[in-house]
Amino acid sequence: MTDSKYFTTTKKGEIFELKAELNSDKKEKKKEAVKKVIASMTVGKDVSALFPDVVNCMQTDNLELKKLVYLYLMNYAKSQPDMAIMAVNTFVKDCEDPNPLIRALAVRTMGCIRVDKITEYLCEPLRKCLKDEDPYVRKTAAVCVAKLHDINAQLVEDQGFLDTLKDLISDSNPMVVANAVAALSEIAESHPNSNLLDLNPQTINKLLTALNECTEWGQIFILDCLANYTPRDDRESQSICERVTPRLSHANSAVVLSAVKVLMKFMEMLPKDLDYYGTLLKKLAPPLVTLLSAEPELQYVALRNINLIVQRRPEILKHEMKVFFVKYNDPIYVKLEKLDIMIRLASQANIAQVLAELKEYATEVDVDFVRKAVRAIGRCAIKVEQSAERCVSTLLDLIQTKVNYVVQEAIVVIKDIFRKYPNKYESVIATLCENLDSLDEPEARAAMIWIVGEYAERIDNADELLESFLEGFHDESTQVQLQLLTAIVKLFLKKPTETQELVQQVLSLATQDSDNPDLRDRGYIYWRLLSTDPVAAKEVVLAEKPLISEETDLIEPTLLEELICHIGTLASVYHKPPSAFVEGSRGVQHKRLPGSAGSGESVDSPDTVSAAGVSEAPPAVIPSQGDLLGDLLNLDLTPPTTSGPPPVPSSGMQMGAMDLLGGGLDSLMGDESEPPPIPLRTDTPQSPQLSHQSPSPPDYSPTELGGDLGGSPAMGAAFGAPPAVMPASFSAPVSGGLDDLFDLGGGVGMPMGAYSPPKTIWLPAMKAKGLEISGTFARRAGVIQMEMTLTNKAMSVMTDFAIQFNRNSFGLAPAGPLQVLTPLSPNQTIEVALPLSTVGPVMKMEPLSNLQVAVKNNIDVFYFSCQYPISMLFVEDGKMERQVFLATWKDIPNDNEAQFQIKDCHLNSDAASNKLQGSNVFTIAKRTVEGQDMLYQSMKLTNGIWVLAELRVQAGNPNYTISLKCRAPEVSQCVFQSYEAILKN
């Protein structure tokens, strides 16, 4: 007979009947009745009315009956707190029962009755049970302390249970130790600041001993607890790792993951050159791979964690690509995660295999999976440069399938590939255009429009294509509208004569007929730019775009560190810090990885250090644009500082220099005599709204606006470039945000300061324990300066900064100490300018302008290298006499002459000469031969080396030719680069 019979009694007056049975004299009948009560409770009926009768059955020597009554009590005590007291006596008595099973049962159940009044009666029995002779009772009592603490923390502290619990860590029974550790960890979690789990080498040793003997679950408690410990030094760290590694062979996946967590964390402290470090790395791969044969849910947790591990230490799994290949019968969540990891592991060595797989996946039927596979191909192209061509041809093959969502997804990623490798794969545009009509998703439409706009000059019917989109302008999503606006403006700047009507139409659609403030703002900005200064507009709209790299979809380093500390938990599954999804954990300190012990070792693996290399510092490229957007929008919010009307570009304005537009602008402005109003943003809230328009990190569209409007680094300079055309009425009233952008215009006619590249991140925080250094070089009033921004992204204060250079090609050395006088507190940023001398020790570097720097603070010494523009070294007295120039030019052998092309430079020869002079490149003579201007220039380096140049500029041709002659020809390449940088900025 099974228990199911208890569920079937549905007679009327059931409660009444049960009551009678519960009070029966016959033991059997009583038990049957209690079972019926529990059955009713299980199906959700309210049987609380039977409370006194059930409690009466509590005093029994039948263990099964007792358990059922206890179960009933746990469920209903809260609703009947007064009657629950009735049960207390029995509990207290049971806690002294000769049978340990009953003692444990009583103490376990009492802890589950969350009624305040009961807790005080619980203390004495609990105290006894914590010292019980039977380990089964002790291990149950240990957990009970955590239960009691949850109900009444103060009571637990007052009664000294915490100390008893701590003593249990030294218990002889491993299961008691494990439960005590679990209980303490649980309590500590709700009291982040208490020093409950005061872990010291002695307790750690006890825990490690218990680890070998307790159950699989106990091992997890202990490992999770160990993960919170910070070893004193690398030796202790290593010895703990050695004792934890055997756990990697445990059959339970959760034990393995908790062990991985401890190892990943403690590994940070091991010096990288230690043999053991390499051994440990090798030991981690096999168990991680084996996790993939666990049950699918566990596989999923493992994959989410592997995703983190691969980002932190790519070397562990770099040879294991194959195990992440997707199986037909994998659940979708496993498939998607595997795909993500495949891309992270993709490298030149395995790319062929990866692509073959991705192509296979892209022909599957599961739409989400196929989309992700197509996107993955694009990510491979961006990540592994050598594979780009193959990726593009794979994508083209996929486009040929004409499967709608495949085509759309492919176009979205091809846009990114164009961004990453400009001027390489444009031949495919024709194929893309064929599929224009099948695009119905906003993202794909926007991507296609971007492509058309970007390459308008190569697409004969670009205007027709864009016009066709314009018809349904108001039905498009914002993403598409914004893109269309930008694309048409680009088109207009490239083909002004044929597209005036179109641009007029889109500007009016965007500014007058749209309710969307972002769209209107962008429309007005373009309108103003076009009407005031088309040359500047061109520089802004068609400016070089910031780079995209695969780093964009990496988890931010500090978050990654925190997540590594949470391996195996929900945080690692969500890839979010616990504070983001656990209530009441805001005040909890974020976990961090311990620092490395080796001196001056960067925390990162050697692989990534070399890859991140000198000039790349990639993470900095994109994020900065948020601020720029803020500035841009501010310009509208700032009231004019001078009296008088706002700057109204009238149609009768001087437009001498606007050969680009010709009469075009007249028609643009003339017919509608109403000038574009100054768009006061009365209707919208904060500027950051703009950045919300296209979230989703993997596609790079958030950078679009910044890119189109000038790109982050190019921004300031682009506006200032052609000072001559700045209308006078415009420069006066602007202030605030505009100052930054236009002030450069004030320097009309004056030689501008020496060119200084925008700051780049030299030392990312993740490689320097939270210290981030970005910087640049500048020559100010004849002094070379290294200008740095130091940011403290760590949790502790940084002091005692000092700097030193390695020997370098031109003997650069700090001319004074690094002036960081006050300690740098967390999240603080300071700007430092370090004057440099050129009298330091000399050693030829490769590349020539490479500079290796060491920065020290109270935490450690960090090394980075950076490159300075050689123009910093051009001295002020670098102007050669004409005669000397001629003689020297002839004197230097022709072998030393180097010729370069500077492409896409739109300055005329005078502007170029002016610009160069700002950086101490002096024009000695100018000659015009057949419409070609030849500039003869000289410059002198700090070490006395002269460089002579001949710059050929042909009107209308944006490509300059430069010939350099120098007695030390190895500097030519650097000088050329400086030329390019100066002229283009």
Added chain:
Amino acid sequence: MSASAIFVLDLKGKVLICRNYKGDVDMAEIDHFMPLLMQHEEEGLLCPVLSHGSVHFMWIKHSNLYLVATTNKNANASLVYSFLYKLVEVFTEYFKELEEESIQDNFVVVYELLDELMDFGFPQTTDSKILQEYITQEGTKLEVAKSKVPTTVTNAVSWRSEGIKYKKNEVFIDVIESINVLVNANGSVMSSDIVGSIKLKTMLSGMPELRLGLNDRVLFALTGRDKGKTVVMEDVKFHQCVRLSRFESDRTISFIPPDGESELMSYRINTHVKPLIWIESVIEKFSHSRVEIMVKAKGQFKKQSVANNVEVRVPVPSDADSPKFKTSTGNAKYVPEKNLVVWTIKSFPGGKEFLMRAHFGLPSVEKDELEGKPPITVKFEIPYFTVSGIQVRYMKIIEKSGYQALPWVRYITQSGDYQLRTNV
């Protein structure tokens, strides 16, 4: 740290039984589970973790049941899933089948087990053999004799009780290797590995100390012996009875075995194995008219060995009809509910090659939805043989009473996840 409550639900999401361990998550939250699950399923975003507000559901499905754990903390997710699977294991050992009916039929024991398996969210004793010593289905039997905690529960050896007696002391060792293969449509092997498992059936008295010797290359390298074939095990996982630190230091597999059946260890070998049964297939699909299938199976193992119960499963379109088969050996059968042709060969000697042809009609009207490209899968078993060449060199059994015990070893190789992608 882990689960706040555990629920067992039926397929409609109705709670069959539940246990609240911590009381920090409202038990009514479970009502959100099923709607959430359906919503995710519709969107094709099925995921083992679902969240509703601050409550997170971690769930698994077993036959017609959902086992769900709730939490509002940053729980150890891998622990929770391991525990849920352990629940399934324990319930299955108690009730043979774990399904809706068995939960209802045994709700009293289920409650007892839930109480014993986890306390305040911490998993406790989960070894069903030990649990069965003090939680039994027949409550009446419990009374006095059995209502003592077996010392085993808290012993360092928590998996074996004392006082076990057998007349004849024997231990049976099964070495089972499963071959996982993934072959591309163009016939290249994308990945292959061997997952081995050593299972014990222990019928030994008392508390015996066992030591298992394998031809493990690392061990041989350590001891300096180098004779005969050795095997490199990529990753080894052990039952909790094996002393892991001992293995770590000198590769000795020493343990006190659990009584009865258990999996002692598993290992993975990454070496490239030749797929033991090689399949070449030509599947030609003539839209609106027919599908022609030609499959050639070749035994790529020693001539002396024989693969038993070989099944080659070839996918066919779901709208195929009127099957016709021709086989050089064995039997082909159409299984329409799975859209498969199953070709069964009872005995497949090494080195032999067999052929199967199938012909299906296709309706003239094409259906709209696209179909996936399921791979061809193969099942087989080859007795007396391991691909890796792993061997049990000895099994030493020492018990203080000094009895003589016999170890028996059996080897078998079988198909694991054996997939060959097709072009259609």
